[in-house]
Amino acid sequence: MVRINGEAADAAGKSIAEYLAGTAYDTGRIAVERNGDIVPKARYDETVLMDEDVVEIVSFVGGG
Amino acid sequence: MIPSRDEWQAALELRHGRERQKSFSSAVVAVCGLGGLGSNIAVALARAGIGKLILIDFDRVDLTNLHRQQYKAEQIGRLKTEALSENLKEIAPYTALETHTVRIDRENAAALLKEADIVCEAFDDAEYKAMLVDTVTEKMPGKYLIAASGMAGLGSANDIKTRRLTNRFYLCGDEVSDAADEIGLVSARVMLCAAHQAHAVLQILAKEA
Numbered sequence: 001m002v003r004i005n006g007e008a009a010d011a012a013g014k015s016i017a018e019y020l021a022g023t024a025y026d027t028g029r030i031a032v033e034r035n036g037d038i039v040p041k042a043r044y045d046e047t048v049l050m051d052e053d054v055v056e057i058v059s060f061v062g063g064g
Numbered sequence: 065m066i067p068s069r070d071e072w073q074a075a076l077e078l079r080h081g082r083e084r085q086k087s088f089s090s091a092v093v094a095v096c097g098l099g100g101l102g103s104n105i106a107v108a109l110a111r112a113g114i115g116k117l118i119l120i121d122f123d124r125v126d127l128t129n130l131h132r133q134q135y136k137a138e139q140i141g142r143l144k145t146e147a148l149s150e151n152l153k154e155i156a157p158y159t160a161l162e163t164h165t166v167r168i169d170r171e172n173a174a175a176l177l178k179e180a181d182i183v184c185e186a187f188d189d190a191e192y193k194a195m196l197v198d199t200v201t202e203k204m205p206g207k208y209l210i211a212a213s214g215m216a217g218l219g220s221a222n223d224i225k226t227r228r229l230t231n232r233f234y235l236c237g238d239e240v241s242d243a244a245d246e247i248g249l250v251s252a253r254v255m256l257c258a259a260h261q262a263h264a265v266l267q268i269l270a271k272e273a
Binding site for chain 1 (some may be wrong): 097099100101102186187188189190191193194195197198201202211212213214215216229230231233235239240241242243244249254
């Protein structure tokens with residue numbers, strides 16, 4: 001299992017792009033952290049989630 | 065009569081400790097966006113004696129900014145880079161300032177931020193926030209980055225937090241209060257979030273983060 005935002009997710013084997021495509025996340029407004037590093041958007045296609053990965057997806061909201 | 069540079073430095077060292085002040089005084093911090101977050105971050109960092117601030121914003125001071133941003137009525141219509149520089153020079157005359165009146169994008173970010181040790185993301189727009197985080201983490205992985213998300217409305221002040229997501233990436237805010245959904249941005253809560261960002265800068269420089 002992959003842990004995404006603290007919850008177990010059946011996402012092992014999927015790329016980050018594939019995982020996100022099945023969610024409501026707006027890729028223009030997020031940052032994805034995987035095992036302690038931010039994954040640049042240019043690598044969402046090639047970065048494949050593995051069993052025991054710990055992922056956090058941060059959604060930015062407006063205001064500043 | 066404005067104190068001399070040496071007197072100023074001595075006063076800062078007395079407050080912060082000599083070693084700590086040395087790291088503050090030799091640091092270069094970029095503030096990307098000079099609105100409610102950025103103008104308040106810059107004031108806090110200038111007061112703390114950061115050596116050099118890189119101030120970046122393309123916009124001008126508007127009447128609708130004055131309820132939360134560190135500008136004055138007489139500065140309406142002025143470039144934010146120029147108006148904030150004036151205000152910072154009055155507050156902390158020996159902080160070096162570099163200004164760029166430009167919209168930061170993926171192409172120019174690396175050049176604008178080249179000299180910065182720490183980058184503060186202080187934009188208003190969620191997509192620009194994400195773009196800067198993506199660009200800095202991809203193209204400038206050695207830099208510390210302190211971003212902000214969620215500081216609108218009149219929710220609890222205590223919901224504004226600093227989270228360290230990676231070794232070099234910190235996120236401040238409540239992460240949910242969107243300026244579009246709430247009553248908008250209110251001075252004290254925006255200042256709280258800006259203070260979290262400025263404080264993260266000082267903690268990193270003091271190696272206490």
